[in-house]
Every structure is written in C-alpha cells, then in structure tokens.
Amino acid sequence: xxxxxxxxxxxxxxxxxxxxxxxxxxxxxxxxxxxxxxxxxxxxxxxxxxxxxxxxxxxxxxxxxxxxxxxxxxxxxxxxxxxxxxxxxxxxxxxxxxxxxxxxxxxxxxxxxxxxxxxxxxxxxxxxxxxxxxxxxxxxxxxxxxxxxxxxxxxxxxxxxxxxxxxxxxxxxxxxxxxxxxxxxxxxxxxxxxxxxxxxxxxxxxxxxxxxxxxxxxxxxxxxxxxxxxxxxxxxxxxxxxxxxxxxxxxxxxxxxxxxxxxxxxxx
Amino acid sequence: xxxxxxxxxxxxxxxxxxxxxxxxxxxxxxxxxxxxxxxxxxxxxxxxxxxxxxxxxxxxxxxxxxxxxxxxxxxxxxxxxxxxxxxxxxxxxxxxxxxxxxxxxxxxxxxxxxxxxxxxxxxxxxxxxxxxxxxxxxxxxxxxxxxxxxxxxxxx
Numbered sequence: 001x002x003x004x005x006x007x008x009x010x011x012x013x014x015x016x017x018x019x020x021x022x023x024x025x026x027x028x029x030x031x032x033x034x035x036x037x038x039x040x041x042x043x044x045x046x047x048x049x050x051x052x053x054x055x056x057x058x059x060x061x062x063x064x065x066x067x068x069x070x071x072x073x074x075x076x077x078x079x080x081x082x083x084x085x086x087x088x089x090x091x092x093x094x095x096x097x098x099x100x101x102x103x104x105x106x107x108x109x110x111x112x113x114x115x116x117x118x119x120x121x122x123x124x125x126x127x128x129x130x131x132x133x134x135x136x137x138x139x140x141x142x143x144x145x146x147x148x149x150x151x152x153x154x155x156x157x158x159x160x161x162x163x164x165x166x167x168x169x170x171x172x173x174x175x176x177x178x179x180x181x182x183x184x185x186x187x188x189x190x191x192x193x194x195x196x197x198x199x200x201x202x203x204x205x206x207x208x209x210x211x212x213x214x215x216x217x218x219x220x221x222x223x224x225x226x227x228x229x230x231x232x233x234x235x236x237x238x239x240x241x242x243x244x245x246x247x248x249x250x251x252x253x254x255x256x257x258x259x260x261x262x263x264x265x266x267x268x
Numbered sequence: 269x270x271x272x273x274x275x276x277x278x279x280x281x282x283x284x285x286x287x288x289x290x291x292x293x294x295x296x297x298x299x300x301x302x303x304x305x306x307x308x309x310x311x312x313x314x315x316x317x318x319x320x321x322x323x324x325x326x327x328x329x330x331x332x333x334x335x336x337x338x339x340x341x342x343x344x345x346x347x348x349x350x351x352x353x354x355x356x357x358x359x360x361x362x363x364x365x366x367x368x369x370x371x372x373x374x375x376x377x378x379x380x381x382x383x384x385x386x387x388x389x390x391x392x393x394x395x396x397x398x399x400x401x402x403x404x405x406x407x408x409x410x411x412x413x414x415x416x417x418x419x420x421x422x423x424x
Contacts, residue, residue, distance in 0.1 A: 010280055010283070011280055011283075011284055012280060012283040012284060012287065017379070018287055018291075020379075021291065021372065021375045021376055021379070022291050022294065022372075024375040024378075025291060025295050025368075025371045025372040025375045026291075026294055026295055026298050028299075028371050028375070029295040029296075029298050029299030029300075029367075029368055029371055030298050030299065032299055033367075047367060048299060048367055048368070048371045049367060049370045049371050049374050051371075052371045052372070052374045052375040052378065053374040053375070053377060053378045054378065055375070055378065056374070056375045056376070056377070056378020056379045056381075056382075057378045057379075057381060057382060057385070059378070059379065060378065060379055060381075060382025060383075060385075061382070061385070068379060068382075070382075070383050072379060073379055073380055073381075073382045073383040074380075074383065076376045076377070076379040076380035077380040079284055079376055079380075080373070080376050080377060080380055082281055082284045082285065082288075082318075082322070083284070083285075083288055083372075083373050083376060084336070084373070085285075085315075085318030085319075085321060085322060085335065085336070085339050086285070086288065086292075086311065086314040086315050086317075086318050086369065087366075087369055087370065087373060088318075088336055088339050088340050088343065089314045089317045089318055089321075089339055089340075089342075089343040089361075090314055090343075090361060090364065090366060090369060091340070091343070091366075092339070092340040092341070092342070092343025092344045092347070093314075093343050093344070093346070093347040093357065093358065093361050094347075095343075095344050095347070096343065096344040096345065096346065096347025096348045096351075096354070097347045097354075097358050099348060099349070100349070107417050107421060108414050108417035108418045108421060108423065111413050111414070111416075111417045112410045112411075112413050112414040112417065113410075114409075114413055115406060115407075115408075115409035115410025115411070115412070115413045115414070116406055116409065116410075117409060118405040118406060118408055118409015118410070118412070119402050119405040119406040119409060120405070121405065121409075122401050122402075122404060122405030122408075122409075123398060123401045123402040123405050126397065126398055126401045127398045127401075130394040130397060130398060131394070132394070132398070136398075139395075139398050139399075139402065140398065140401070140402055140405075142402075142406075143402060143403065143406045144399075144402065146370055146373075150336055151334075151336060154334040154335065154336045155334060158380060159384075164384060164387060164388075167381060167384075167388070168388065168391050168395040168398070168399070169395070169398060169399045169402055171388070172395055172396055172399040173399055173402075173403065176396065176399070176400075177399070177403060180399075180400055180403055181403055181407065184403070184404060184407060188407070188408065188411070192408070192411075194411050194412065194414075194415040195415055195418065195419075195424045197414070197418055197423070197424055198411045198412070198414040198415035198418060198424075199411050201410065201411070201414035201418075202406075202407050202408075202409075202410035202411035202414055203407070205403075205406050205407065205410065210403070214407070245340065246340075249336075249337070
C-alpha cells in the first residue's frame with residue numbers, strides 16, 4: 001500500500017460512497033436469511049451476504065446513486081485490503097477459542113482439510129484445458145470462500161488475475177453452488193458409497209449455505225443418522241472456516257502455484 | 269532498512285476501521301438484534317487487533333510475510349484459554365456476527381468488482397464448468413480423506 005502521494009484523496013473522504021455501502025448492507029441484513037423449501041426436503045438458503053454483493057454490483061451497473069463510478073470502484077478495492085483484517089481476526093478468535101475441540105474430536109476433522117488437494121488436482125487441469133491462465137490459480141486453489149479471498153488479495157492484490165479468477169468461482173458458487181452440491185451429494189452417495197459420516201465431514205467446506213444444502217440432502221438419504229450427521233457437518237464446517245486458511249496458505253496455494261508453473265506451458 | 273509506515277497511512281487505516289465498525293454494528297443490530305454498544309465494542313476489538321497486525325507487518329523486516337499471518341496469529345493467541353483477557357475478548361467479539369461483518373465487506377467488494385464486469389462476461393460457461401470441478405474436487409477429496417481417517421481411528 002504505497003499510496004501516499006499528496007494529490008491522492010484519502011479513502012475516508014468519500015462519505016457518499018460509505019453511506020451507500022451502509023444503505024446496501026443494512027437493507028441486506030434487514031431482509032435476513034431466507035429458506036425456500038424445494039423438492040425432497042431440500043431448502044434453498046439465501047443469505048444477506050449474497051444480497052449485498054448483488055445489490056452493490058447492481059448499484060454500479062444501473063447507477064441509482066450517481067456518485068458511484070469507476071473511481072469509487074477503485075477506492076473500494078483499496079478499502080477492501082484493510083477491511084479483510086477484522087474478518088480474519090474474527091475467524092482467528094474462533095479458532096483460539098475452540099482449540100480444545102481440535103484435541104478432542106480426533107484427526108479426521110483436521111485431515112479432511114487436506115481434501116482441498118482434490119480441488120487442485122481435479123480443478124487445475126480443467127481450468128487450464130479451458131484456456132485460463134493465472135486466473136486458474138485463484139480459481140482452483142480452493143473452494144473460493146471468504147478466508148481464501150483474504151489471502152489472495154493480500155498476496156496478489158485486488159486487481160490481479162488470480163483474484164479475478166477467484167471471483168468467478170466465488171460468484172458462480174454463490175448462485176449455483178447450493179443446488180450443485182445437493183445434487184452432487186445424491187449422485188456421489190450412489191456412485192461412491194463412502195460412509196455417510198465421511199460425506200457429513202466433507203460437507204463442511206467453509207460455506208454455510210453449501211454446508212446446509214449438502215447435509216440436508218445427506219439427511220434425506222440417511223434419515224436414521226440425522227442427528228449425528230448434523231453434528232459432524234456443523235463441527236466440520238466450523239473447523240473449515242477456522243483452519244482452512246492455514247491449509248490454504250501453507251499447502252494448497254503453494255501447491256497450485258507449483259503445478260501451474262510446471263504444467264501451464266503444455267496447455268497453450 | 270527503510271520503514272514504509274507514515275502517520276497518514278495509519279490514520280487512514282484507523283478512519284476506515286472506525287467507519288467499518290459503525291456499519292457492522294448497525295448491521296448487527298438490524299440483522300441479528302445484538303445490542304449496538306456491545307457489537308461496537310466487539311468491532312473495536314477486532315479492528316484494534318487488525319491495526320496491530322498491519323503495523324507489525326510494516327515494522328518487521330520480513331518482506332514476504334503478509335499482514336494476514338500476523339493478524340491471524342495474534343487473533344488466535346488472544347483467544348486461547350490461558351490468555352488473561354480471552355474471556356472478555358471472546359464475549360464482545362461474539363456479539364459481532366460473521367455474516368453482518370461479511371455483508372458490509374461484500375458491499376464494498378460488489379462496488380469494487382463493478383469496473384471488472386466486462387471480463388466476467390467473457391468467462392461464461394467455462395467459469396461454470398471450473399466452479400463445478402472445484403466443488404466436486406473439494407467435496408470428494410475431503411470425503412475420501414475423512415473416510416480413511418475415520419476408518420483408521422476406528423470410528424466407523
């Protein structure tokens with residue numbers, strides 16, 4: 001952040017922008033979480049985070065507030081660099097607070113975090129085949145949720161190709177992820193019959209909405225195990241939210257970088 | 269060694285974090301009916317730790333360690349059961365809901381993405397395929413590893 005030139009306006013001054021953001025986020029939180037029951041006991045869960053992202057994008061496109069333009073868009077990118085910090089602190093505090101669960105529940109919960117290696121191995125070749133370049137690193141190094149965003153922005157900067165790639169998967173994940181993962185649960189339980197507990201642990205992938213979608217499908221398939229499945233998946237999701245960032249920083253992201261450097265030339 | 273840290277930079281961080289604190293506390297109150305003052309104190313704690321992390325990154329001479337590492341290590345440390353203020357910190361920060369924090373953050377992210385919308389459109393179907401592959405890979409990868417670990421520890 002070497003933005004200390006004298007002519008540059010401070011990030012704080014644009015009060016109209018901040019008021020607009022306050023307006024968007026307060027409306028979104030005011031609407032709150034909405035459950036839409038679909039077929040087979042599957043609920044489509046809509047969260048305030050989705051509304052605020054889409055509202056903000058719509059504000060930029062349709063300009064109901066005339067003062068939001070390209071320069072505000074750039075200001076927001078810089079502000080984000082600072083704002084991700086409190087989010088990380090919040091997650092870190094949750095991990096410090098729950099450190100004993102980690103010792104008690106056994107290795108499966110933690111080891112399952114290494115499943116993100118599967119993300120890279122399956123995702124990266126497909127992304128490269130489809131012609132993505134550096135974006136592929138942001139897209140396929142993780143399931144692309146908030147903690148990983150913070151790491152990517154910090155490492156590559158908001159305007160980098162890696163972060164653009166991340167946002168592609170992030171956005172599509174928000175729109176289609178819940179539906180996709182609930183269908184996937186049904187298919188996988190049929191084709192790859194691992195123990196339902198394993199799928200319950202796997203459903204905690206760090207996205208609350210996807211977690212809920214996956215575990216509801218799982219419970220529909222194994223109603224007798226419902227309590228245990230819910231408990232395992234909730235715990236697992238918490239662990240994901242909290243610890244996935246360390247797996248990401250030290251394992252998945254460096255691994256994706258290495259594989260990209262090694263193989264991207266074969267895909268051109 | 270030159271330290272890249274100015275009074276102007278720090279005061280800008282503080283200003284942004286203050287604005288963010290107020291917004292998140294309002295959102296918390298509207299969305300989750302948490303008491304406004306307690307949420308605000310919780311936000312101040314989160315922001316104070318962030319500020320310490322951001323400053324430490326600039327002061328320490330390790331160029332390739334991002335601020336986020338310091339921030340997450342400090343956050344983890346102050347919430348450990350044997351840290352004297354842990355109870356207080358956990359109490360007030362629990363009054364800040366993760367979703368309200370993220371909702372404000374994503375409103376900024378939405379405006380920030382505005383200037384790049386053109387490049388999103390180009391991605392289209394290819395993006396959807398990669399997204400599905402990513403979710404599939406994570407889900408199956410985690411399930412296989414969880415299955416092996418559960419079987420190995422005798423839980424299934």
